[in-house]
Amino acid sequence: xxxxxxxxxxxxxxxxxxxxxxxxxxxxxxxxxxxxxxxxxxxxxxxxxxxxxxxxxxxxxxxxxxxxxxxxxxxxxxxxxxxxxxxxxxxxxxxxxxxxxxxxxxxxxxxxxxxxxxxxxxxxxxxxxxxxxxxxxxxxxxxxxxxxxxxxxxxxxxxxxxxxxxxxxxxxxxxxxxxxxxxxxxxxxxxxxxxxxxxxxxxxxxxxxxxxxxxxxxxxxxxxxxxxxxxxxxxxxxxxxxxxxxxxxxxxxxxxxxxxxxxxxxxxxxxxxxxxxxxxxxxxxxxxxxxxxxxxxx
Amino acid sequence: xxxxxxxxxxxxxxxxxxxxxxxxxxxxxxxxxxxxxxxxxxxxxxxxxxxxxxxxxxxxxxxxxxxxxxxxxxxxxxxxxxxxxxxxxxxxxxxxxxxxxxxxxxxxxxxxxxxxxxxxxxxxxxxxxxxxxxxxxxxxxxxxxxxxxxxxxxxxxxxxxxxxxxxxxxxxxxxxxxxxxxxxxxxxxxxxxxxxxxxxxxxxxxxxxxxxxxxxxxxxxxxxxxxxxxxxxxxxxxxxxxxxxxxxxxxxxxxxxxxxxxxxxx
Numbered sequence: 058x059x060x061x062x063x064x065x066x067x068x069x070x071x072x073x074x075x076x077x078x079x080x081x082x083x084x085x086x087x088x089x090x091x092x093x094x095x096x097x098x099x100x101x102x103x104x105x106x107x108x109x110x111x112x113x114x115x116x117x118x119x120x121x122x123x124x125x126x127x128x129x130x131x132x133x134x135x136x137x138x139x140x141x142x143x144x145x146x147x148x149x150x151x152x153x154x155x156x157x158x159x160x161x162x163x164x165x166x167x168x169x170x171x172x173x174x175x176x177x178x179x180x181x182x183x184x185x186x187x188x189x190x191x192x193x194x195x196x197x198x199x200x201x202x203x204x205x206x207x208x209x210x211x212x213x214x215x216x217x218x219x220x221x222x223x224x225x226x227x228x229x230x231x232x233x234x235x236x237x238x239x240x241x242x243x244x245x246x247x248x249x250x251x252x253x254x255x256x257x258x259x260x261x262x263x264x265x266x267x268x269x270x271x272x273x274x275x276x277x278x279x280x281x282x283x284x285x286x287x288x289x290x291x292x293x294x295x296x297x298x299x300x301x302x303x304x305x306x307x308x309x310x311x312x313x314x315x316x317x318x319x320x321x322x323x324x325x326x327x328x329x330x331x332x333x334x335x336x337x338x339x340x341x342x343x344x345x346x347x348x349x350x351x352x353x354x355x
Numbered sequence: 356x357x358x359x360x361x362x363x364x365x366x367x368x369x370x371x372x373x374x375x376x377x378x379x380x381x382x383x384x385x386x387x388x389x390x391x392x393x394x395x396x397x398x399x400x401x402x403x404x405x406x407x408x409x410x411x412x413x414x415x416x417x418x419x420x421x422x423x424x425x426x427x428x429x430x431x432x433x434x435x436x437x438x439x440x441x442x443x444x445x446x447x448x449x450x451x452x453x454x455x456x457x458x459x460x461x462x463x464x465x466x467x468x469x470x471x472x473x474x475x476x477x478x479x480x481x482x483x484x485x486x487x488x489x490x491x492x493x494x495x496x497x498x499x500x501x502x503x504x505x506x507x508x509x510x511x512x513x514x515x516x517x518x519x520x521x522x523x524x525x526x527x528x529x530x531x532x533x534x535x536x537x538x539x540x541x542x543x544x545x546x547x548x549x550x551x552x553x554x555x556x557x558x559x560x561x562x563x564x565x566x567x568x569x570x571x572x573x574x575x576x577x578x579x580x581x582x583x584x585x586x587x588x589x590x591x592x593x594x595x596x597x598x599x600x601x602x603x604x605x606x607x608x609x610x611x612x613x614x615x616x617x618x619x620x621x
Contacts, residue, residue, distance in 0.1 A: 119531055126534025133541035137550050144413070144555050145403040271384050275391050282395055286402040291394070 101197055102205055106173060109208035120210050127214030128221075131164050134281070135222075149285040151309075154226050156283060158308040161227070162237075163280040165219020166244025166304065171212030174204035177249050180256025180338075181269035187347030200338060204249075228312065236315075240307040244280075246327055247304055251276050254334035260341025272299075280304040300326050363459050364467040371471030385476070386483045389433050393487050396425050396550075414554040419492045420581045421552070426484035426495075427504065427577040428549040434476035435515050436469055439536040442523035447530070451616070462520065462609060469516045477508070499584035506587065507576035510594035515543075515572050517601035524605065527612030542567075548574030568597040 113120045135157060142153040170177065183189055183203065192203050223237050255272040259265040279301035287295055287302075295302035303323040310319035375382070404411055404418040411417070416424070442465070445451040454461055488495065497504075522535045544550050546560070547569030553561050564570050575590040 122534055123531065126537055130537045130541050133538070133545055137545045140545070140551055140556050140560065141403070143557055144551075145406065147406060148399070149402045267380060267384050271388055274388060278392060278395060282399060283402075286398045288398070291398065 098198060098201065102201065105205040106208070109175070113208060113210055123210045124214035124217070127211040128218045131160060131215065131218045135160060149283060151283040151285060155308040155313070157222050157226050158312050159283065159305055160281060161219040161222035162240045162244050162307045163304055164215040165223070165241045167248050167277070168212045168216025168219055169241060170245035170249045171209035172216060174249060175207035175209040175212065176204050177252050177256070178273060179207070180253055181259040181266045184256070184259035184341070184345065185264050185266055189345060190347050199342070236311050240311050243323060243327060244304045244307065247300060247330065248276070250327070250330040250334040251300065254330065254337050257334065257337040257341045260344050275299060276301050285309070296322070300330060303327070364463055367459070367464055367467035368471035371468045372475055375472055375475050382479060385433060386479060389429060389480055389483055390487050393426060393429055393484055397422055397487075397491050400425070414552070415582070416552060416554065422488055422492045423495050423497070424552055424577045424581045426481070426488040427580055428573045430477055430480035430484045431508075431511055431573055431576065432543065432549055433480050434473045435519070436472045438465065438469060438516065438519040439523040439526075439532045443526040443532050446526045446616070462605065465520065466516055470512055473512045497580050497583065500580035500582065503579035503584045503587050504576055507579060507590055507594060510591065510598060511572050511576050514568065514594060514598050514601060517598065517605055518568065518572070520605045521601060521608060524608045524612050527616050543569055543572060546570070547572055548577070552578060554578075568601065571597045
């Protein structure tokens with residue numbers, strides 16, 4: 058690699074490109090990248106999703122039962138909240154409708170991320186068991202390939218639950234719909250990047266499945282309780298190290314009305330988390346090694 | 356004869372205890388999650404009670420009672436092993452064939468194993484939960500309530516086992532029982548009184564819950580404990596009634612399911 062690069066550097070310095078040529082070259086590179094996305098990555102992703110869905114449909118009854126049970130599971134949680142708010146109509150400024158929307162955002166966000174990029178919860182397992190080998194040999198973007206090669210069936214129930222709750226208690230104006238979709242998008246990305254970061258610990262600590270699972274579980278638990286019940290240190294952690302507060306405050310900071318400073322902080326934290334998780338994954342990947350295990354994607 | 360049979364099941368309990376103590380890290384992880392969940396609940400209930408005025412008592416529960424009630428219900432809930440997953444795996448892998456060949460009742464083996472694991476986990480959970488409860492709301496004032504935990508605790512484990520077994524045995528017919536297990540778990544959380552004591556529920560719902568077995572698993576021991584052993588006799592009688600009903604149901608499901616089971620492997 059080193060030897061290959063040196064002659065190229067020399068030839069580049071020997072014939073210094075003009076500014077126009079540089080711009081044309083960078084434009085061509087951008088076009089190539091754009092072309093790669095539209096002609097390579099996107100059709101690849103669409104094919105992954107189509108095949109994942111076809112695989113799920115192979116066992117249609119099981120698929121419907123699994124997704125239906127998750128939907129019902131979430132409904133039962135709302136039953137608890139219904140009982141709770143029947144006794145305490147106002148908890149730290151939150152009403153039942155806010156908590157229902159919190160569940161819609163949390164379950165819906167987790168739902169779409171797990172349906173489209175379902176392996177994000179299994180990074181630690183795949184790494185610890187040497188199952189990344191098979192993805193490393195394929196000529197596709199590694200992380201995307203890993204993430205999109207699995208679809209969580211139960212998460213379809215989560216996503217549909219989110220949509221149903223929005224249809225039931227959400228704001229049905231165009232602004233309300235846009236806010237809800239933005240909340241879903243950000244919620245899913247928070248789940249994705251936080252869990253990816255936790256899973257990537259397996260590159261550094263070996264068998265980190267347990268800790269990654271507990272971190273994910275803790276994050277998930279915090280996203281389903283009103284952010285405002287937490288005070289002091291707990292609240293600080295919720296908006297920093299375990300940034301579940303950015304999901305659990307969505308019903309107030311975005312769906313009730315646009316809170317500019319909250320949304321700015323949420324966007325900043327999301328970018329930071331994305332950079333951290335991708336950095337951890339790729340830095341970890343350089344340390345990745347496995348035995349001569351023969352495996353197929355399943 | 357009875358002593359010999361008892362010795363077999365006691366051996367299963369001992370082996371389970373040894374297995375469980377071998378995985379200390381797993382234990383630690385579970386305990387940490389218990390602490391986290393209890394912390395969340397304490398924040399939630401503190402926020403709810405803060406709107407009711409200083410020292411408020413709702414349906415006989417002060418904030419302190421609620422917190423210790425939750426410590427107990429969580430300690431029980433997180434002690435229950437995942438029976439459905441275990442039996443489902445045995446049926447799918449064919450491992451059940453080996454169990455059926457051994458001179459020990461299949462349900463009896465599962466019960467002894469369940470009891471050993473649940474008892475150990477409960478003790479650890481109660482210690483961890485008490486730590487955070489003590490720190491946040493002060494020491495428990497259970498008095499005679501401790502005896503309720505001991506008496507109703509065994510019934511609670513037994514009934515939880517039977518409820519889970521009735522679902523786990525469905526794996527003789529269907530491939531996936533996890534969904535049903537989820538529903539059962541969430542029914543325990545809500546109408547079983549894990550998240551909220553039944554006394555705080557609307558009257559119509561309390562009447563429905565009174566006819567369901569779920570309250571006998573978590574609500575009875577936790578309520579009796581925080582109210583100083585109140586209604587212990589009535590709770591024990593109801594628990595035994597539900598245990599008899601569920602045991603009969605499980606025996607019926609097992610006798611039908613085992614006849615159509617085809618296992619290859621083990």
